[in-house]
Amino acid sequence: MNRDKLPRFTGPNLTGELQFNYLDRLIRRDLRVARTEDITPRYRRVVFVGDDLADGFPYVPFSPDHVRVFFPHPKTGELVAPREQPDGSWPNEGGTGDPIHRDYTVRAWDPETRELSLDFVLHGHGVAGRWAQRAQAGDLLVVNGPSSNWRLPENYPHYLALGDETALPALARIISEAPAGSHVTAFIEIADAGEQQKLTGPADVDLHWIHRDSAPVGDGHLSPLETALRAWQSPADSSSLFAFAAGETNSLKPIRRYLRNEMGLTVDQVVVDGYWKRGVGGFDHHDSDIDDD
């Protein structure tokens, strides 16, 4: 890929729509676990350090980017990941098998300590979920990217942020980084009350936790998140609202349709991203068909 031809944007983003700042280089970072922190029974923060963070990390506020994380093979322990060569190619190294990678949101970057934090759902299966369950200080991972900083617009009076626990790191960043003076309404679907986290920010925040174990699911709705959204009294002036939604792909389809067709938000006012797909291992969000209709 010729990165010179990719779009560049430097903020603040007052354009009213998402903007991409493709970074000059895609960087591979070989990192090791410094420590883990159990945020809730099913959510674990993994804090990474390493010499490859010595030059910093492209963390941009209100830009909940993701990185591509390469995991060791659960049986062989081989950590296969590509490394850039002087000719620009990216052959795999570390073993003969296929690389195993998943996307994770950059939850935090501390420029003082040079620590990068990713938050993992401990969902009980999958290479990444199981790796996080067992992660210990000293464990190694490869982190590629981010490829771009995708900057949310900063000139809306009202933000709607919704999703399931995979989106929690992105939603938490929207809540903590939305401009002061704006209003954030968040709907976050989690397993039960024990999974709630403390989330605050300079904006005026209206946070709704949707407990999957007890929240109602309306007739014909695919998730309690959809039911909660449909019951919400949205701002009378729909042009004042920017919406971000992420989580399980199929559950998000009716949510996207509701935002676009029933609430009347324009394509620029809505970002919906399928972060995983029930029953599909290693789902690639670029294959998501959420925007197809």
Ligand SMILES: Cc1cc2nc3c(=O)[nH]c(=O)nc-3n(C[C@H](O)[C@H](O)[C@H](O)COP(=O)(O)OP(=O)(O)OC[C@H]3O[C@@H](n4cnc5c(N)ncnc54)[C@H](O)[C@@H]3O)c2cc1C
């Ligand atoms: C841009 C982006 C950012 C993301 N950020 C985060 C993040 O910050 N934190 C985070 O935890 N996840 C995040 N995800 C989601 C994460 O990449 C997926 O959940 C991924 O599938 C986990 O990999 P795995 O190896 O554990 O499971 P896989 O091997 O991919 O899947 C195995 C099985 O588990 C199911 N499964 C996958 N994820 C879940 C889940 N959360 N709950 C229940 N079942 C599941 C699959 O449907 C499949 O049946 C992000 C995804 C994208 C695209």
